[in-house]
Amino acid sequence: MLSRLLREPLLRFLLLGGLLFAIFGHGDAGSGVADKRIVVTAGDIGRLSEQFERTWHRPPAVDELQAQIDDYVREEVLYRTALSLGLDRDDTIIRRRLRQKMDFLSEGTSPEPQEAELLAYFHAREDRFRAEPTISFRQILVSGNRGSTAEGDARQLLTKLVATGSSEGGDPSLLAEGFDAAPLSRIADLFGEAFARAIAGVRPGEWAGPLPSAYGYHLVRVTSFEPARLPPFEQVRAAVQREWFAAHRAAAIDAQYRKLLAQYQVRIDDAQQAAARP
Secondary structure, eight states: OHHHHHTOHHHHHHHHHHHHHHHHTSTTTTTSOOOOOOOOOHHHHHHHHHHHHHHHSSOOOHHHHHHHHHHHHHHHHHHHHHHHTTTTTTOHHHHHHHHHHHHHHHHOOOOOOOHHHHHHHHHHTHHHHOBOOEEEEEEEEEEGGGGGGHHHHHHHHHHHHHHHOOOOOOOOOSSOSEEEEEEHHHHHHHHOHHHHHHHHTSOTTSEEEEEEETTEEEEEEEEEEEOOBOOOHHHHHHHHHHHHHHHHHHHHHHHHHHHHHTTSOOOOOOHHHHHHOO
């Protein structure tokens, strides 16, 4: 019955007319977008001209500026009409964008911190600014492609290296033969966590191994190892200041949210109970 009615030309015409009337006749009702005036100020024109110049690295010609103004008016007309129709509601992208703008407004402008504040922040969070261990070493690979003999071959090569002091042998590899003051985390990324832990315990100056990795077995000679250390405040002052500002911005956003939240009554229905309702 309903589908037959919807196929009637007269009814479809009336529905279409009603929709157009809603858009262009009473589209502003209750929307807060009742002002039908669009004023393009001198400031707006100046801003449009500056945007054009930043993009094209030259001032716009008369017709180009007029095209910018026409596009601005077009955007304003469509924007206001979309608001009047409530198209901004229940749109995840718009909601998130508006939330970002509110967060930006809540950040405010934090005053420059005093040196004593930064120093106190630094000492309260020393682990964040501690320099990680670094290691310098040379490595020779016995490839895992040798199969079951790889580990034994690596041990034999180690005996030769210790006896002769030579650094010859091993298999071709795309891995670097030497690493200088490499962060231990980088070594873990390249060779694996177990390798990084093992090489951190190798005594500098002697060939050691074999240390297994995904590539095979490595013979290593560590030349230096620097344990984790806390650098002087002056060396990391810029990083401390960045973190200080980030923490204060986050605190300002949360404080503003708490103030706004206090104006609302929030009710959260139990999802499990709601699903169980007949």
